[in-house]
Amino acid sequence: MAELGARVRAERRARGMALERLAEVSGVSRSMVSEVERGTKTPSVLVLDRLATALGTSIARLLDEPVRPEVTILPRERQHVVRDPSGWERRVLSPVLPDVEFEFMRTTLEPGVDAGAFAPHPPGSHEYVAVESGRLRLTVGGVPHLLAAGDSAYFPGDRWHAFANDAADVCAYYLAMALGRADGAHHRPKASRT
Known part of the structure; x- marks a missing residue:
């Protein structure tokens, strides 16, 4: 959860978005966004999707780091x-x-x-x-x-x-x-x- 929270925070900051703005745009409460970013709360799939959508990204990008090889096997x-x-x-x-x-x-x-x-x-x-x-x-x-x-x-x-x-x-x-x-x-x- 800490890694997920760090990625949500990094995506939000990369867009110059305040915590309150992410809450407003996503329709997720400010306290929930804060808890997700701190890694203290596990978001439901729907909450995770709303955060990803508000950040203009995907759930997958919030869950994992990008890979660079031409062929990627995901076991x-x-x-x-x-x-x-x-x-x-x-x-x-x-x-x-x-x-x-x-x-x-x-x-x-x-x-x-x-x-x-x-x-x-x-x-x-x-x-x-x-x-x-x-x-x-x-x-x-x-x-x-x-x-x-x-x-x-x-x-x-x-x-x-x-x-x-x-x-x-x-x-x-x-x-x-x-x-x-x-x-x-x-x-x-x-x-x-x-």
Whole structure:
């Protein structure tokens, strides 16, 4: 947690952003941001995503240092897995590369789990979803789309989006996300979640 906190703080400072501003832009309480940066609180996946989005970066970049080789092997035991207490987990499959804001991950949602709403990423962001097993309710801009095993979808990442499993079976899906360029001035609706 100390390394994660240090990376969040470094990303915030690199953007010249005050702690209060990060809290305001992300919709995460100032006290939670402070605790995450100090390494005293483990953020949920949703909180981590909100912080990454507000910083114009990815969860993967907050969890790991960039690598430089041309070919990078990321063994399973070195892949970061973030588990949310509500019954879902996200495994980051892509290495963090310098100057590349791309994330490839596998998410598992237990039956009846709603992962919540993810804030819009910077303009020009793109997200691709492919369902491996089960059923996924993908909601983009308030419009739900039901996907079954084998289905895939694309959506602009600069809109509110949510993932849920309304079925009685586990849902596993892959998500690839390419973030657009952040100009540091994110104007998003303020969320009340911490």
